[in-house]
Amino acid sequence: MTETTPQPTESTRLVRIQETADEVGLTTRSVRYYEEPGLLKPAARSEGDYRLYDETDLERLRFIKGLRDDAGFALAEIAQLLEDEAARERGHAAYHATTDPAERRRLLSERVVSYERQIETLRRKIGRLQTMVDETEARRVQTVARIAELESSKS
């Protein structure tokens, strides 16, 4: 048992929490904290119980960070979005577990509804933000026009 390096099986490179945090731009504290509301669980634990994350976890963390920073979602809301995603994946599994076309249609329909709910949530936020952009843009254009006026009358 002279297995010094964990011998990365090539497809599953696992990193510890500090490297993970650095990689996605979070603190180790935040990464650990995200386990409480169930936002993510490390792909594995080392012999000595160290958290080990894989590439899927990193993507998930980037996704969470995006929602938090850019969209301003609370962790509870993010948890909801991720839960919906998980539900869809469970539906995916159930889909392959049956061959009954009617049952399959039902599962797929459920998924579509879930997607639509999520899109609705996001679109509502976008709508509000867009309104603000439009209003600001209108004022900007008006101001630019005033500048043009001054330019033309200065001759």
Place this chain on the structure above:
Amino acid sequence: MTETTPQPTESTRLVRIQETADEVGLTTRSVRYYEEPGLLKPAARSEGDYRLYDETDLERLRFIKGLRDDAGFALAEIAQLLEDEAARERGHAAYHATTDPAERRRLLSERVVSYERQIETLRRKIGRLQTMVDETEARRVQTVARIAELESSKS
């Protein structure tokens, strides 16, 4: 001095905090709290120091609530946006205080930059949200296509 009702001068109707809060859908606690970071100050105070708000204040509160609820901005960020707005208005005043075309152009340009900064901030958020919508939409479409497949092969 049989002046019972404060005789609303028609243009400046002032309301107290409870009515104000109800009107915009906030609690009195929040409305008071917004004074701390300097988000708004009541238009006036009554003889006995009651806060009195005018229509401008109500609009401002609705604006704040929108940013908070829909856009998920922190109060500090909202304060920044409102400060920019205030700066633009000061520029507006300065604009009318001078007749020098060069100075006027400078002030207007400053305003445009301020508008653009705000638009940038909002667009960044929208962009991130839109990406999520697109991804979700793509999955939805794919799922709908799968349902159609099932439908066509059931005959």
Place this chain on the structure above:
DNA sequence: CTCAACCTTACCGTTTACGTGAAAGTTAGG
């Protein structure tokens, strides 16, 4: 003038999303 309803400031409590150690165990190079 009276009194219920409303308001004031002040202060303590709460939730969220972490920051910051403390005390102890784990890893990995030399």
Place this chain on the structure above:
DNA sequence: CCTAACTTTCACGTAAACGGTAAGGTTGAG
């Protein structure tokens, strides 16, 4: 095997954004 660096689980601290309540002043209809 030793040790520095990293990690673990508590556990307490903090800033933001309020909620709630106490103690007392203000308003305005009757």
